[in-house]
Amino acid sequence: MFEYEYEFETGLDREGECEFSSEYESDQFLPLLAPVLASAAPAAIKAIGGLFRRRRRRRAQREFELEIPMGEYEDEYESEFEYEGEYEADPFIGSLLQGLGGALGLNESEFELELEGEFEGMPGASEYEVMMEHLAYQASQSESEAEAEAFLGALVPLAARLIPSAAKAITSVAPSIIQGVARVGRTLYRSPTSRKLIRTLPTVLKGTTRTLARQVSQGKPLSSKTALRALAGNVATVLDDPKKAQRAMRNCHRAQHRVRTMSQRPTSSMPSNSMSNRRKRRPAMA
Amino acid sequence: MLDGETMQQELEYEFEDEYEGLFEDEYESEDFMGDSLREAGRVTSMAGMTSMAGEGEYEDEYEGEAFFKKVKSLARRLKPVLQKVAPKAVQVVGSAIGGAGVGNTLSNIAKQLSRESEFEYESTFESEFEDEFEYESTFAGEFEEEFESATIAQPEALAEALAMMASQVQSEAEAEAYTGAFTARIIPVKSLAMQRIYPRLVRGTAALTQTLRKSPTTRPLVKTIPTIAARAGQKLARQAAQGKSITPTTAARVMAAETKKVLGNPMASAQTLLRSSKAARKVTQPQRSRL
Known part of the structure; x- marks a missing residue:
């Protein structure tokens, strides 16, 4: 009775989504994805860069004791800074933007993502990874921007838990x-054309967590600046490469199917995939 | 036939109108909700995670008599606000998690309960003024018992800090992002049953944040959401561990009940607000990360 009730009431994903499942597998998807990524990648990196500019402005305001409500003028300021010295806020963001389009001037090893391997087929993915992908899928399907933001905000604590040795340090810059x-x-x-790219964000965040964990293991202190740079670097790595973006979206889609399959089974209180099993399979980044 | 979102929006507008009226009539001469709530909300500025004045104000007196007086004073001021906002909050949470039908049913129950408990609350207050000392000692005992009880979930300090940021930021979307983050910190995700319901719980806390942020007067109450989520999460996880089915309706009922327990009771709300502020300070004080 409860199972049927749940099936009836569950609306976690919409009917007809499965018809797109082959989309991510097809080679024909890449040429369609490439132009979307070409415009989305710089916009996403600039959005992170905006945080550097905003904080710089706030410091300047404090110095001159100006009290301007930033929320009101934020968009105006954003567009103003879009063209005036957009690389001045942070040189790293500037170099990322300049390197987009296949000529990324990054050290590959720094932001290289470990997309290959067990997660592709989902069997060894931890509950945190599956939930991240599922929430990102929900965000891409959300009816409002605010709801999408709630789902995306939830990704960060889940990502921080993926690498327990660095979780505390990463949480401090959460x-x-x-x-x-x-x-x-x-x-x-x-x-609407770039909305589906939200599904790449779990991959971006996992990469960011690994980058930050590596810094922690090297004894480097984490700050807001390093955290945002790591995030921007991983955004560039995923969104500047149609193949990586496609793979990330495919992972998200598979996780969604996995959760949907789980919803159709009788309830079980058994833990899904313990982190300990996961850790045995993959050594910690640190 | 209205979809869930439209119904929720209508409810929010209705609440806003009602609430604005209340604010104008009853609090016209008061700025915000008075000093007590400002004290509770006065903790840190979000932008730089910098602590503000008043730090440590409750450090020593947290469990003392002065603290109970502050709780009582804040509760008295919160009462008329909570009477209006609690049924709406219950309805919004119920609708976001279980659907509009569940939300309406839960709201009706909440309204009924609130009428009953209002009388109890009034009589408690009357007796309190008659014999304040006696009341305080009784209340103190209950209060300490509740705090000492390991069965009642308390959210961790980071979740409280994120909730505080959600209550203070200007952008609605950013507030929702912090809400999602503190919900994810709180709700356990280990069991399959919890994984199924997880996105709905995030949606529920997000809807609650949106409702409480609508008016500047209710905005500090966003800081009570981690407590609501922690208690609901604990109850649901316990049910899941017992092998019970967690349907969206079950989750909506549990979350709505916890919302009612906190927002439907001025003393509980006041206590939660003060405790939340103290916990958030612990996290924000040492962290002064700057770009």
Whole structure:
């Protein structure tokens, strides 16, 4: 009775989504994805760069004791800074933007994502990874921007738990990462063509977590600046490469199917995939 | 036939109108909700995670008599606000998690309960003024018992800090992002049953944040949401561990009941607000990360 009730009431995903499942597998998807990524990638990186500019402005305001309500003029300021010295806010963001389009001037090893392997087929993915993908899928399907932001904000604590050794340090910069992800999500959500790219954000965040964990293991202190740079770097790595973006979206789609399959089974209180099993399979980044 | 979102929007507008009226009539001469709530809300500025004045104000007196007086004073001021906002909050949470039908049913129950408990609350207050000392000692005992009880979930400090940021930021979308983040910190995700319901719980807390942020007067109450989510999450996880089915209706009922327990009771709300502010300070004080 309860199972049927749940099936009836569950509306976590909409009917007909499965017809797109082959979309991510097809080679024909890449040429369609490439132009969307070409416009979305710089916009997403600029959205993160906006946080550097905003904080710089706030510092300047404090110095001159000006009290301008920033929320009111934020968009105006954003567009103003779009063209005036947009690389001045942070040189790293500037180099990322300049390197987009296949000539990324990054050290590949720094932001290289570990997309290959077990997660592709989902069997070894931890509950946190599956839930991240599922929430990102929900965000891309949300009816309002605010709801999408809530789902995207929830990704950050889940991502921080993926690498327990660095979780505390990453949590300390969580507010900055949440702000960054929220801005990227907002940018991608606003256009219906780029909205599906929200599904790449779990991959971006997992990469960001690994980058930050590596810094922690090297004894480097984490700050808002390093966290936002790591996020922007991983956004560039995924969104500047149609193949990586396609793979990330495919992972998200599969996770969605997995959760949907789970919803149609009788309820079980058994843990899904324990983190300990997951850790045995993949060594910690640190 | 209205869809869930339209119904929710209508409810929010209705609440806003009602609430604005209340604010104008009853609080016309008061700025915000008075000093007590400002004290509770006065913790940190979000932008730089910088602590403000008043830090440590409750450090020593947290469990003392002065603290109970502050709780009582704040509760008295919160009462008329909560009477209006609690049934709406219950309805919004119920609708966001279980659907519009569930939300309406739960709201009707909440309204009925609120009428009954209002009388109890009034009589409690009357007796309190008659014999304040006696009341305080009784209340203090109950209060400490509740705090000491390990069965009642308390959200961690980081979740409280994120909720505080959600209550203070200007952007609605950013507030929702912080809401999603503190919900994810709180709700356990280990069992399949919880994984199924997880997005709905995020949606529920997001809708609650949106409702409470509508008016500047109710905005500080966003800081009570981690407590609501933690208690609901704990109850649902316990049910899941017992092998019980967690349907959206079950989750909506549990979350709405916890919303009612906190927002439907001025003393509980006041206590939660003060405790939340104290916990948030613990996180924000040492962290002064700057770009």
